[in-house]
Amino acid sequence: GAGVSQSPRYKVAKRGQDVALRCDPISGHVSLFWYQQALGQGPEFLTYFQNEAQLDKSGLPSDRFFAERPEGSVSTLKIQRTQQEDSAVYLCASSLDDNQPQHFGDGTRLSIL
Amino acid sequence: GNSVTQMEGPVTLSEEAFLTINCTYTATGYPSLFWYVQYPGEGLQLLLKATKADDKGSNKGFEATYRKETTSFHLEKGSVQVSDSAVYFCAPLFRGSARQLTFGSGTQLTVLP
Numbered sequence: 001g002a003g004v005s006q007s008p009r010y011k012v013a014k015r016g017q018d019v020a021l022r023c024d025p026i027s028g029h030v031s032l033f034w035y036q037q038a039l040g041q042g043p044e045f046l047t048y049f050q051n052e053a054q055l056d057k058s059g060l061p062s063d064r065f066f067a068e069r070p071e072g073s074v075s076t077l078k079i080q081r082t083q084q085e086d087s088a089v090y091l092c093a094s095s096l097d098d099n100q101p102q103h104f105g106d107g108t109r110l111s112i113l
Numbered sequence: 114g115n116s117v118t119q120m121e122g123p124v125t126l127s128e129e130a131f132l133t134i135n136c137t138y139t140a141t142g143y144p145s146l147f148w149y150v151q152y153p154g155e156g157l158q159l160l161l162k163a164t165k166a167d168d169k170g171s172n173k174g175f176e177a178t179y180r181k182e183t184t185s186f187h188l189e190k191g192s193v194q195v196s197d198s199a200v201y202f203c204a205p206l207f208r209g210s211a212r213q214l215t216f217g218s219g220t221q222l223t224v225l226p
Contacts, residue, residue, distance in 0.1 A: 004156075033213055042119075042202050042216030043157070056212065091156060098212045101147065106156040 004105035012111045021077045021108045025094030035091040082112045115207040119217025134188040134220045136203030144205035146186040151200045193224045
């Protein structure tokens with residue numbers, strides 16, 4: 001597709017379950033970012049990849065959060081042992097390189113019961 | 114340190130009114146500046162950008178000028194439409210090791226017919 005694709009659009013999980021969120025960036029985009037957006041707030045940075053290398057994971061809130069991009073294209077954000085405070089919209093963005101504008105997917109809305 | 118401050122909302126205007134949403138930043142260098150818009154139920158879309166001082170970004174009737182002297186990047190539109198109702202985010206890309214966008218808190222705009 002032409003844009004950044006994220007799946008699922010909505011995910012409901014019980015507290016303690018593991019979840020996996022997928023991001024399919026724009027073809028050829030080297031840089032990939034994950035952001036977390038709480039209700040009524042601006043997105044906050046989680047982690048950044050350049051190709052398959054995770055160059056910055058300073059925004060990951062705990063060691064329950066893990067992201068990968070093994071082949072430098074599709075990325076997965078995994079959250080283990082989910083907690084209620086993990087409920088948010090998770091946004092993925094990609095760009096041609098660090099200096100180009102980031103293009104966002106529609107996000108995955110995660111609700112932890 | 115680097116930070117961004119955005120005018121809080123919500124903002125409610127009548128159709129054809131003039132819009133200004135203020136955005137100021139604090140930075141050790143000269144960031145690239147972006148405005149993103151988020152329509153209901155959708156992901157973030159790049160609205161406009163400016164990469165150096167005195168640059169003016171424009172799109173869909175919206176404009177913003179990179180003002181180095183006042184470290185500002187205010188968003189303006191001369192005549193808003195109902196379809197402009199959305200949340201607007203100011204997002205600097207600060208120089209240095211960080212490559213992620215730093216988002217303001219967002220301004221909810223509602224335009225009434």
